[in-house]
Amino acid sequence: MSWLSSLTEHINNFFLVRWIRWLLIALLTVPIKIYQWIISPALPKTCRYHPSCSEYAVEALLIHGPVKGLIMGTKRILSCHPWGGHGHDPVPPKGTSLFKIFKPNKQ
Structure with a gap:
């Protein structure tokens, strides 16, 4: 019966990790959604990128998870200034280093 209890423990750990991942993504996404629904409509449209930085951050969190998604979203927001990039800049596919x-980028 020890293999069964070991298997059960692995399954429980797997679901715990998945649940924590989902919770972190939700906690990081809620402030972005509040910004999109309340603050963004009151501001003039000045986004230099497509998708917008907030859309990019949410998509990065959903595709890459809380740690990598947060890093990618932060990088994108920090590059949004007059000397930064512009244009179409999609979220890289899952598995991108x-x-x-x-x-x-060399342009």
Whole structure:
């Protein structure tokens, strides 16, 4: 019966990790959604990117998880200034390395 209890423990740990991941994503997404629903409509449209930085951050969190998604969203928001980039900048596909994401674009 020890293999059964070991299997049960692994399954419980798996679901606990998934639940914590979901909770972190939800906690990080709620302030962004509040910004999108309440603050953003009151501001003039000045976004330099498509998708917008807030849309990008939510998508990055959902695709890449709370840690990598938070890093990617923060990088995107910090690059949103007159000397930063602009244009179409989609969220990289799942599995993309952070080293590749932080590599400067040669245009």
